[in-house]
Amino acid sequence: MNSFLTEDILKLLIAAGLGALIGVEREYHSKSAGLRTMILISIGSTLFTVISAKLGGDAGRIAANIVTGIGFIGGGIIFRENNRVVGITTAATAWATAALGMCVGIGYYEIATVSSGIVLFVLYALVPVQNIIKRRNQLRNYRIVCKFQQKTLKNYEMLFRELDLDAKCGIQSRVGDTITGTWIVQGSERKHEKLTKILLNDPEVIEFDF
Structure with a gap:
Protein backbone atom coordinates (compact mmCIF):
# COMPACT_ATOMS: atom_id res chain seq x y z
CA MET A 1 0.00 0.00 0.00
CA ASN A 2 1.19 3.49 -0.82
CA SER A 3 2.94 5.06 2.19
CA PHE A 4 1.04 8.33 1.71
CA LEU A 5 -2.26 6.47 1.64
CA THR A 6 -1.27 4.58 4.78
CA GLU A 7 -0.52 7.87 6.56
CA ASP A 8 -3.87 9.32 5.47
CA ILE A 9 -5.71 6.30 6.85
CA LEU A 10 -3.74 6.68 10.09
CA LYS A 11 -4.85 10.30 10.28
CA LEU A 12 -8.50 9.29 9.95
CA LEU A 13 -8.10 6.66 12.67
CA ILE A 14 -6.41 9.14 15.01
CA ALA A 15 -9.12 11.70 14.31
CA ALA A 16 -11.81 9.10 15.04
CA GLY A 17 -10.09 8.19 18.31
CA LEU A 18 -9.79 11.79 19.50
CA GLY A 19 -13.37 12.51 18.48
CA ALA A 20 -14.52 9.41 20.36
CA LEU A 21 -12.75 10.47 23.55
CA ILE A 22 -14.54 13.79 23.53
CA GLY A 23 -17.82 12.29 22.31
CA VAL A 24 -17.96 9.79 25.19
CA GLU A 25 -18.12 12.66 27.70
CA ARG A 26 -20.91 14.39 25.77
CA GLU A 27 -22.79 11.10 25.36
CA TYR A 28 -22.43 10.30 29.07
CA HIS A 29 -24.11 13.59 29.92
CA SER A 30 -26.88 12.96 27.33
CA LYS A 31 -26.01 15.95 25.19
CA SER A 32 -27.59 16.55 21.79
CA ALA A 33 -24.23 16.08 20.03
CA GLY A 34 -22.70 12.92 21.45
CA LEU A 35 -20.31 10.12 20.51
CA ARG A 36 -21.18 9.64 16.84
CA THR A 37 -21.47 13.36 16.14
CA MET A 38 -18.05 14.20 17.60
CA ILE A 39 -16.41 11.32 15.71
CA LEU A 40 -17.98 12.44 12.43
CA ILE A 41 -16.98 16.08 13.02
CA SER A 42 -13.38 15.08 13.74
CA ILE A 43 -13.16 12.70 10.76
CA GLY A 44 -14.88 15.16 8.44
CA SER A 45 -12.57 18.06 9.24
CA THR A 46 -9.54 15.77 8.89
CA LEU A 47 -10.76 14.46 5.56
CA PHE A 48 -11.42 17.94 4.15
CA THR A 49 -7.96 19.05 5.27
CA VAL A 50 -6.27 16.01 3.69
CA ILE A 51 -8.19 16.43 0.43
CA SER A 52 -7.37 20.14 0.23
CA ALA A 53 -3.66 19.34 0.64
CA LYS A 54 -3.82 16.73 -2.15
CA LEU A 55 -5.68 19.04 -4.50
CA GLY A 56 -3.21 21.81 -3.88
CA GLY A 57 -5.93 24.38 -3.23
CA ASP A 58 -5.94 27.32 -0.88
CA ALA A 59 -5.60 25.68 2.55
CA GLY A 60 -6.75 28.83 4.30
CA ARG A 61 -9.97 28.91 2.33
CA ILE A 62 -10.68 25.24 3.04
CA ALA A 63 -10.07 25.85 6.76
CA ALA A 64 -12.42 28.83 6.71
CA ASN A 65 -15.12 26.73 5.04
CA ILE A 66 -14.73 24.02 7.68
CA VAL A 67 -15.16 26.61 10.44
CA THR A 68 -18.25 27.98 8.66
CA GLY A 69 -19.73 24.49 8.38
CA ILE A 70 -19.16 23.83 12.07
CA GLY A 71 -20.88 27.14 12.78
CA PHE A 72 -24.06 25.81 11.15
CA ILE A 73 -23.85 22.63 13.23
CA GLY A 74 -23.28 24.66 16.38
CA GLY A 75 -26.31 26.80 15.57
CA GLY A 76 -28.42 23.65 15.47
CA ILE A 77 -27.10 22.47 18.83
CA ILE A 78 -27.85 25.70 20.72
CA PHE A 79 -31.51 26.22 21.68
CA ARG A 80 -33.70 27.83 24.34
CA GLU A 81 -35.26 25.79 27.12
CA ASN A 82 -37.32 27.24 29.97
CA ASN A 83 -35.95 30.76 29.49
CA ARG A 84 -32.38 29.43 29.37
CA VAL A 85 -29.97 29.06 26.50
CA VAL A 86 -28.55 25.51 26.48
CA GLY A 87 -26.11 23.66 24.26
CA ILE A 88 -23.41 26.33 24.14
CA THR A 89 -20.77 24.08 25.73
CA THR A 90 -21.61 21.24 23.33
CA ALA A 91 -21.45 23.63 20.36
CA ALA A 92 -18.05 24.90 21.54
CA THR A 93 -16.92 21.29 21.96
CA ALA A 94 -17.92 20.53 18.36
CA TRP A 95 -15.98 23.60 17.22
CA ALA A 96 -12.88 22.47 19.16
CA THR A 97 -13.24 18.91 17.84
CA ALA A 98 -13.22 20.23 14.27
CA ALA A 99 -10.01 22.12 15.04
CA LEU A 100 -8.48 18.89 16.38
CA GLY A 101 -9.41 17.12 13.16
CA MET A 102 -7.75 19.85 11.13
CA CYS A 103 -4.58 19.50 13.20
CA VAL A 104 -4.52 15.77 12.53
CA GLY A 105 -5.18 16.40 8.84
CA ILE A 106 -2.02 18.49 8.45
CA GLY A 107 0.03 16.09 10.57
CA TYR A 108 0.25 18.10 13.80
CA TYR A 109 -0.38 15.06 15.97
CA GLU A 110 1.27 16.44 19.11
CA ILE A 111 -0.82 19.62 19.06
CA ALA A 112 -3.98 17.58 18.44
CA THR A 113 -3.21 15.19 21.30
CA VAL A 114 -2.38 17.94 23.80
CA SER A 115 -5.40 19.99 22.73
CA SER A 116 -7.74 17.02 23.13
CA GLY A 117 -6.34 16.51 26.63
CA ILE A 118 -7.09 20.14 27.45
CA VAL A 119 -10.63 19.80 26.06
CA LEU A 120 -11.24 16.70 28.19
CA PHE A 121 -9.81 18.48 31.25
CA VAL A 122 -12.24 21.36 30.72
CA LEU A 123 -15.21 19.04 30.24
CA TYR A 124 -14.44 16.72 33.17
CA ALA A 125 -12.23 18.42 35.76
CA LEU A 126 -13.84 21.86 35.77
CA VAL A 127 -17.36 20.58 36.50
CA PRO A 128 -16.82 20.63 40.32
CA VAL A 129 -15.47 24.17 40.09
CA GLN A 130 -18.51 25.21 38.04
CA ASN A 131 -20.82 23.61 40.63
CA ILE A 132 -19.13 25.52 43.46
CA ILE A 133 -19.62 28.79 41.59
CA LYS A 134 -23.28 27.95 40.92
CA ARG A 135 -23.89 27.19 44.60
CA ARG A 136 -22.42 30.54 45.61
Whole structure:
Protein backbone atom coordinates (compact mmCIF):
# COMPACT_ATOMS: atom_id res chain seq x y z
CA MET A 1 0.00 0.00 0.00
CA ASN A 2 1.19 3.49 -0.82
CA SER A 3 2.94 5.06 2.19
CA PHE A 4 1.04 8.33 1.71
CA LEU A 5 -2.26 6.47 1.64
CA THR A 6 -1.27 4.58 4.78
CA GLU A 7 -0.52 7.87 6.56
CA ASP A 8 -3.87 9.32 5.47
CA ILE A 9 -5.71 6.30 6.85
CA LEU A 10 -3.74 6.68 10.09
CA LYS A 11 -4.85 10.30 10.28
CA LEU A 12 -8.50 9.29 9.95
CA LEU A 13 -8.10 6.66 12.67
CA ILE A 14 -6.41 9.14 15.01
CA ALA A 15 -9.12 11.70 14.31
CA ALA A 16 -11.81 9.10 15.04
CA GLY A 17 -10.09 8.19 18.31
CA LEU A 18 -9.79 11.79 19.50
CA GLY A 19 -13.37 12.51 18.48
CA ALA A 20 -14.52 9.41 20.36
CA LEU A 21 -12.75 10.47 23.55
CA ILE A 22 -14.54 13.79 23.53
CA GLY A 23 -17.82 12.29 22.31
CA VAL A 24 -17.96 9.79 25.19
CA GLU A 25 -18.12 12.66 27.70
CA ARG A 26 -20.91 14.39 25.77
CA GLU A 27 -22.79 11.10 25.36
CA TYR A 28 -22.43 10.30 29.07
CA HIS A 29 -24.11 13.59 29.92
CA SER A 30 -26.88 12.96 27.33
CA LYS A 31 -26.01 15.95 25.19
CA SER A 32 -27.59 16.55 21.79
CA ALA A 33 -24.23 16.08 20.03
CA GLY A 34 -22.70 12.92 21.45
CA LEU A 35 -20.31 10.12 20.51
CA ARG A 36 -21.18 9.64 16.84
CA THR A 37 -21.47 13.36 16.14
CA MET A 38 -18.05 14.20 17.60
CA ILE A 39 -16.41 11.32 15.71
CA LEU A 40 -17.98 12.44 12.43
CA ILE A 41 -16.98 16.08 13.02
CA SER A 42 -13.38 15.08 13.74
CA ILE A 43 -13.16 12.70 10.76
CA GLY A 44 -14.88 15.16 8.44
CA SER A 45 -12.57 18.06 9.24
CA THR A 46 -9.54 15.77 8.89
CA LEU A 47 -10.76 14.46 5.56
CA PHE A 48 -11.42 17.94 4.15
CA THR A 49 -7.96 19.05 5.27
CA VAL A 50 -6.27 16.01 3.69
CA ILE A 51 -8.19 16.43 0.43
CA SER A 52 -7.37 20.14 0.23
CA ALA A 53 -3.66 19.34 0.64
CA LYS A 54 -3.82 16.73 -2.15
CA LEU A 55 -5.68 19.04 -4.50
CA GLY A 56 -3.21 21.81 -3.88
CA GLY A 57 -5.93 24.38 -3.23
CA ASP A 58 -5.94 27.32 -0.88
CA ALA A 59 -5.60 25.68 2.55
CA GLY A 60 -6.75 28.83 4.30
CA ARG A 61 -9.97 28.91 2.33
CA ILE A 62 -10.68 25.24 3.04
CA ALA A 63 -10.07 25.85 6.76
CA ALA A 64 -12.42 28.83 6.71
CA ASN A 65 -15.12 26.73 5.04
CA ILE A 66 -14.73 24.02 7.68
CA VAL A 67 -15.16 26.61 10.44
CA THR A 68 -18.25 27.98 8.66
CA GLY A 69 -19.73 24.49 8.38
CA ILE A 70 -19.16 23.83 12.07
CA GLY A 71 -20.88 27.14 12.78
CA PHE A 72 -24.06 25.81 11.15
CA ILE A 73 -23.85 22.63 13.23
CA GLY A 74 -23.28 24.66 16.38
CA GLY A 75 -26.31 26.80 15.57
CA GLY A 76 -28.42 23.65 15.47
CA ILE A 77 -27.10 22.47 18.83
CA ILE A 78 -27.85 25.70 20.72
CA PHE A 79 -31.51 26.22 21.68
CA ARG A 80 -33.70 27.83 24.34
CA GLU A 81 -35.26 25.79 27.12
CA ASN A 82 -37.32 27.24 29.97
CA ASN A 83 -35.95 30.76 29.49
CA ARG A 84 -32.38 29.43 29.37
CA VAL A 85 -29.97 29.06 26.50
CA VAL A 86 -28.55 25.51 26.48
CA GLY A 87 -26.11 23.66 24.26
CA ILE A 88 -23.41 26.33 24.14
CA THR A 89 -20.77 24.08 25.73
CA THR A 90 -21.61 21.24 23.33
CA ALA A 91 -21.45 23.63 20.36
CA ALA A 92 -18.05 24.90 21.54
CA THR A 93 -16.92 21.29 21.96
CA ALA A 94 -17.92 20.53 18.36
CA TRP A 95 -15.98 23.60 17.22
CA ALA A 96 -12.88 22.47 19.16
CA THR A 97 -13.24 18.91 17.84
CA ALA A 98 -13.22 20.23 14.27
CA ALA A 99 -10.01 22.12 15.04
CA LEU A 100 -8.48 18.89 16.38
CA GLY A 101 -9.41 17.12 13.16
CA MET A 102 -7.75 19.85 11.13
CA CYS A 103 -4.58 19.50 13.20
CA VAL A 104 -4.52 15.77 12.53
CA GLY A 105 -5.18 16.40 8.84
CA ILE A 106 -2.02 18.49 8.45
CA GLY A 107 0.03 16.09 10.57
CA TYR A 108 0.25 18.10 13.80
CA TYR A 109 -0.38 15.06 15.97
CA GLU A 110 1.27 16.44 19.11
CA ILE A 111 -0.82 19.62 19.06
CA ALA A 112 -3.98 17.58 18.44
CA THR A 113 -3.21 15.19 21.30
CA VAL A 114 -2.38 17.94 23.80
CA SER A 115 -5.40 19.99 22.73
CA SER A 116 -7.74 17.02 23.13
CA GLY A 117 -6.34 16.51 26.63
CA ILE A 118 -7.09 20.14 27.45
CA VAL A 119 -10.63 19.80 26.06
CA LEU A 120 -11.24 16.70 28.19
CA PHE A 121 -9.81 18.48 31.25
CA VAL A 122 -12.24 21.36 30.72
CA LEU A 123 -15.21 19.04 30.24
CA TYR A 124 -14.44 16.72 33.17
CA ALA A 125 -12.23 18.42 35.76
CA LEU A 126 -13.84 21.86 35.77
CA VAL A 127 -17.36 20.58 36.50
CA PRO A 128 -16.82 20.63 40.32
CA VAL A 129 -15.47 24.17 40.09
CA GLN A 130 -18.51 25.21 38.04
CA ASN A 131 -20.82 23.61 40.63
CA ILE A 132 -19.13 25.52 43.46
CA ILE A 133 -19.62 28.79 41.59
CA LYS A 134 -23.28 27.95 40.92
CA ARG A 135 -23.89 27.19 44.60
CA ARG A 136 -22.42 30.54 45.61
CA ASN A 137 -23.98 32.62 42.88
CA GLN A 138 -27.00 31.77 40.74
CA LEU A 139 -29.09 33.84 38.38
CA ARG A 140 -32.77 32.88 38.24
CA ASN A 141 -35.79 34.34 36.46
CA TYR A 142 -38.78 34.43 38.84
CA ARG A 143 -42.39 34.90 37.77
CA ILE A 144 -44.90 35.42 40.58
CA VAL A 145 -48.67 35.57 40.11
CA CYS A 146 -50.75 36.76 43.06
CA LYS A 147 -53.99 38.51 43.96
CA PHE A 148 -53.90 42.19 43.12
CA GLN A 149 -53.48 44.52 46.07
CA GLN A 150 -51.75 47.86 46.38
CA LYS A 151 -47.98 47.42 46.76
CA THR A 152 -48.25 43.64 46.43
CA LEU A 153 -45.20 43.31 44.19
CA LYS A 154 -43.29 45.83 46.31
CA ASN A 155 -43.62 43.39 49.21
CA TYR A 156 -41.77 40.72 47.21
CA GLU A 157 -39.06 43.18 46.28
CA MET A 158 -38.64 43.87 50.00
CA LEU A 159 -38.45 40.11 50.55
CA PHE A 160 -35.61 39.85 48.02
CA ARG A 161 -33.69 42.55 49.89
CA GLU A 162 -34.30 40.89 53.26
CA LEU A 163 -32.80 37.68 51.90
CA ASP A 164 -29.85 39.65 50.49
CA LEU A 165 -30.77 38.77 46.92
CA ASP A 166 -30.02 41.18 44.10
CA ALA A 167 -33.24 41.55 42.08
CA LYS A 168 -33.90 43.45 38.87
CA CYS A 169 -37.56 44.05 38.08
CA GLY A 170 -38.86 42.93 34.70
CA ILE A 171 -42.31 42.97 33.09
CA GLN A 172 -45.32 43.47 35.35
CA SER A 173 -48.89 42.95 34.20
CA ARG A 174 -52.36 42.88 35.69
CA VAL A 175 -55.23 40.71 34.44
CA GLY A 176 -58.51 41.06 36.32
CA ASP A 177 -57.87 40.62 40.02
CA THR A 178 -54.42 39.06 39.58
CA ILE A 179 -51.05 40.70 39.01
CA THR A 180 -47.90 39.12 37.62
CA GLY A 181 -44.35 40.23 38.29
CA THR A 182 -41.06 39.02 36.88
CA TRP A 183 -37.58 39.51 38.30
CA ILE A 184 -34.04 38.49 37.50
CA VAL A 185 -32.67 37.47 40.89
CA GLN A 186 -29.04 36.80 41.74
CA GLY A 187 -27.67 35.17 44.88
CA SER A 188 -26.47 31.95 46.49
CA GLU A 189 -28.27 28.64 46.10
CA ARG A 190 -29.10 28.60 49.82
CA LYS A 191 -30.82 31.99 49.61
CA HIS A 192 -32.76 30.95 46.52
CA GLU A 193 -33.98 27.83 48.31
CA LYS A 194 -35.07 29.92 51.29
CA LEU A 195 -36.97 32.25 48.95
CA THR A 196 -38.64 29.30 47.22
CA LYS A 197 -39.78 27.89 50.56
CA ILE A 198 -41.31 31.24 51.57
CA LEU A 199 -43.15 31.57 48.26
CA LEU A 200 -44.49 28.02 48.50
CA ASN A 201 -46.00 28.82 51.91
CA ASP A 202 -47.33 32.25 50.90
CA PRO A 203 -51.18 32.04 50.66
CA GLU A 204 -51.25 35.15 48.44
CA VAL A 205 -49.19 33.46 45.71
CA ILE A 206 -51.39 31.82 43.07
CA GLU A 207 -48.46 30.46 41.07
CA PHE A 208 -44.78 31.07 40.53
CA ASP A 209 -41.93 29.60 38.55
CA PHE A 210 -38.21 30.11 38.04
